[in-house]
Amino acid sequence: MIPSKIDSVFIEITTDFKGVIKRVNAGGFAEKEFIVNESIFFVCPFLIGTLEALPLDEFFSMEGMIITSNSIEFNVDVELFRSKKSISVLIHDRTKVYRFVEQLNQSRNDVFFAKREISEKNKELARLRKVADKANEEKTRFLAMMSHEVRNPLTAILGYTDMISEEPLGDKAKEYIGYLTSAGENLKVIVNDILDLSRIEAGKLELVSEEINIKEIVNNCFVNYKNQQKDKVVVLDLVVSSAISDIVFGDSVRVTQVLSNLLSNALKFTKKGSVSLEVELVYAGKKTTEICFKIVDTGRGMTVEQTAKIFEEYQQNELNDNRVFGGAGLGLSIVKRLVEAMNGTISVFSELNVGSTFSVEIPFKKYIEQQSKSGLSRINLEKMSLKGMRILIVDDDLLNQKITSHFLKKKDVTVVVFNNGLEALEELDNQSFDVVLLDINMPGITGEELIQRKSSFKKNNNTAFIALTGNATQKDRGNYLSLGFSDVIFKPFKSDELIEKISVFFNKF
């Protein structure tokens, strides 16, 4: 006697060689479907062809076949045995097992297709990213090129404005020259800001980690703005905590840029009262130190809504701010990104008609041996004379030649000028110079090509060559220094910057 549970999951049938059911031997699975003297092929179409081909006296099994009983599909495993007289067919109902298999298979395949879809989307994303990167690179290249093209005429504008302002002028002319200077300076800021922003956006901002003197940087910034504020009623204060380390590791250019921008802004929007730069120690560990730079002004201040948007690009608080105060509204956005790139934070507290406080906290790596970096005292540029110095200027831009010559001649320098690298090349074999100021983009031989021939000159092998260029990125600077230039001056430059850089080499003679 077979228990009913087992009885219902199998059926054993005997057929003839044509598939006609001769006997139901045992089991009750789908028994209504298997009728004696009828073909088994009605219920088991998969046996058509198979049954006829069965080998003699060998067990043969087939798994996962489907049969239908009472309009329900069942998954069955089938065992077949062909003897000389008949065929034995044993059918096992394995529906439950196959349902699990089905779920597993379906899940496996779904995962496969989902993975494939993700992979395809990733490929597409990678492709789009490449396109975007390329477009970004093109944009950066375009901006760098435009920046270079703009810097050259800007050098002429600012230089000649400077020269004109030193001439005896009437009041009206002085006023107009003032506007011209202001517009030129504003254009210079915009060019630098756009280039900086594109570099930051392209992830190409490279920070330098070198020994820097925080107190010196702060003091230089302060003195610079103090000099500019001579005629105004706003008091500019500097408070530096004595706990601040002199030398730390950081990027002096970018720290200066941040402080200059914030100080410039504070002075722009403060008509009376004071602007102060306060430098405090936040934290001093064994290896790192964190310094807070606070720029506090008693200017017009901002509303809460204005404060919330102040670090966004192209933000100026009133529609006509950029017309009144200049700039493209990129300054604070760049400052924020620069501070973040230095792992620092920037915050602002402001009250309308009371004033604003910008706080910048930057962590610096400590310099263990507390030494002064250069020991150079600030040079009094105004009184400095470079008498006796012989400087060669090589620049294909006539206006730039004249401005640079003018700045140098004012310091009693003997100046020799050439229009291109080819002419200069000949002269560098004949005359000795203390400094050579070399433009980069020149017809014939470029500044880059010329510096690489330095070792072959008959004279001037030890002369300092300074690149004078509108290619004003840190990458360009690094490239020029690696080619053999002693220093780099970006166009447009001011007289002070030119003289200060040259004076370093004057001291050596």
Place this chain on the structure above:
Amino acid sequence: MIAKKVLLVGNFGVGKTSLIRRFVLSEFSEDYISTIGVRVSSKIVKVGNEEIKLLIWDVAGTNDDEKIPKAYFLGASAAMYVFDLSREETYVNLKNQIEVVQELSGLKNITVVGNKKDLLTSNEIDHLIKTISVPVNLITSAKENENVEDAFTILAKQSLN
């Protein structure tokens, strides 16, 4: 009328069930439901003057490392190997996989069909066919009902050989 057992084999998800559904029931569904074991469908086709009842075995799709049970091929008169034109892994080892099917089934000729032609451009298909190491009998689309009937006609003809 004679009955012939024919099999459709190939990797999972290449569209074997869809080809059969399109051929037998004139239906197509975008939903993918994997086949478990074997489902047998039948359709009468005419080859020349002869009517054949094709018993079409829809064999569950396999992975590269899985083999179709040899028992399935017992008594089979023809087999179709289906691959997915849009999935490289389904045809990258085509020559080897067809040899395996030939060995298991004892059949000399296997009908080779590239399905899902609707997912590729004609240029892409031309290029792909050139890179495949075995001759492809037909390029089909179960979704667009392109060449499906022809593919089964080729299969039916082969079942008579």
